[in-house]
Amino acid sequence: MENRQLGASGLRVSRMGLGTMSWGTGTDAEEAASQLVAFVDAGGTLVDTADVYGDGEAERILGSLLGDLVPRTDIVLATKAVARSGDGPFSGGASRGALLNALDGSLRRLGTGHIDLWQLHAWDSSVPLEETLSAVEYAVTSGKVRYAGVANYSGWQLATAATLPSGVRLVSTQMEYSLLQRGIEREVLPAAQHHGIGVLPWAPLGRGVLTGKYRTGTPADSRGASPAYAGYVEQHRTERAARIVQAVVTAADGLGTSPLAVALAWVRDRPGVVAPLVGARDTGQLTGSLIAEEITLPPAIRSALDDVSSIETGYPERWPH
Template sequence: MEQRYLGHSGLRVSRMGLGTMTWGRDTDADEAAAQLLAFTEAGGTFVDTADVYVEGESERILGGLLGEVVPRDQVVVATKAVARRNDGPFGGGASRGALLSALDGSLRRLGVEHIDLWQLHAWDAAVPLEETLSALDAAVASGKVRYVGVSNYSGWQLGTAAALPGHVRIVSTQVEYSLLERGVEREVAPAAAHHGIGLLSWAPLGRGVLTGKYRNGTPSDSRGASAHFAGYVEQHRTERAARIVQAVATAADGLGTSPLSVALAWVRDRPGVVAPIVGARDTGQLLGSLAAEALTLPPAIRAALDDVSAVEFGYPERRLG
């Protein structure tokens, strides 16, 4: 699998990442081990988790597999903080105390001495940005973190954080980005390009909708049928989405491949994108995503998909001339 530099940094990651949001809930430890092995055997190196995924169980499972299933030094471990909320003075958010406490918790659950990419999971308006960034500085200076990134930041939030002088460089921003969700192209992507920040795409398959599995209803074994993911999937089951899904299916038929591969290849090769992050319930689903590595979309098909999914630009981000 091709390796790409993450933003203007020396960190290289595979151009597809392995997401672990369901590890510990829909994916048990044995299945997670099989996924991690299949991913790394295909050349994948980038594994993404968060301290809130299944209340920390995702980190625990990943930590138990490092060194047992794959060598620690062959995996770029990425995790996140900010979203965890507990009672007490250091219970969550982006304060210095909460972040450094969260970092220690992630290190314990992962069983590692350092995290390769530590990401702020969300913007915290209650905490001064200088304080939040000072925690990132301390984490890197301590050797517990190698690189830092953010997630779910708007364009102005990303630009403000990246431009504040005297702090460690932000190398990545993780955002929802797919043929069904192109809003980041208005301001987030331009801000990232300006500051040399790499885009990591979560939900690159439109929360599963772009695979076409929901075209004729909701499969009983799908995320859309589960109590904890039904609302998550429903957001992208619209008339506009149906038109895009049809276009993806038509492209897949013409190329002799799957809608999944078409959707992944489209977002993987968008300007500024370093890697889409794919999650899977089982290894079979993951292997379907890994098959996209061999696909490069012909220009005519890419242009058709761009057109049917085009995002609306307006003032002030409208492109002129």
């Protein structure tokens, strides 16, 4: 698997990342181990988790696999904080106390002395950004964190965090980005590129819709059939999405590959993107995603997919005319 520089930093990561949102819920420890081995064997290095995935179980599972199954030094370990896990004063949010408490918890569950990429999971309007960034700076200078990033920040939020005086440089932003969700192209992507911040797309397969499996119904074993994820998937089951999925299927047929591989290759090679994060229910699904490594979309197909999935922009994104 090819590697790419993460933003304007010296950190290199595989151009596909392994997501672990379902670990500890829909994916058990045995299956997680199989996924991790398959990913690393394919040359993958970036593994992304969060303190709230599975109420911390995702981090615990991942931590149990590092060392014996996969060397810790073979992994670029990424996790997140800010999302609320309880009602206590330090159980969520971006205050200094909550962040450093979350960091200690992540280190404990992961069984490691440091996090390679620590990400603020969301913007917290109730906390001064200076306080939030001071906690991130402390985490870096203490050696507990190597690099810092954010997730789900709007364009102005990202630009503000990138330019506010602090002793830490943001190297990444994690955002939903796919053929079905191109909203970050309006403000977030230009801000990220301007400030040397790499983009890590989550849900690069349109929450599974771009695989084409929902074209004729809802498979019983899919996330769309799960009470926990049905609403999550339903957001992308629209008439517009159906047209885009059909274009992806047509492109896949012409290239002799899968819709999944086409959709993943499209987002992987968008300007500013470093590594899409792929979360798989099982190793078979992950293997299907890894096939995308063998594909580079021809310009004509890329252009056709750009057109069918285009979003409306105008003022102020396009100014002056």
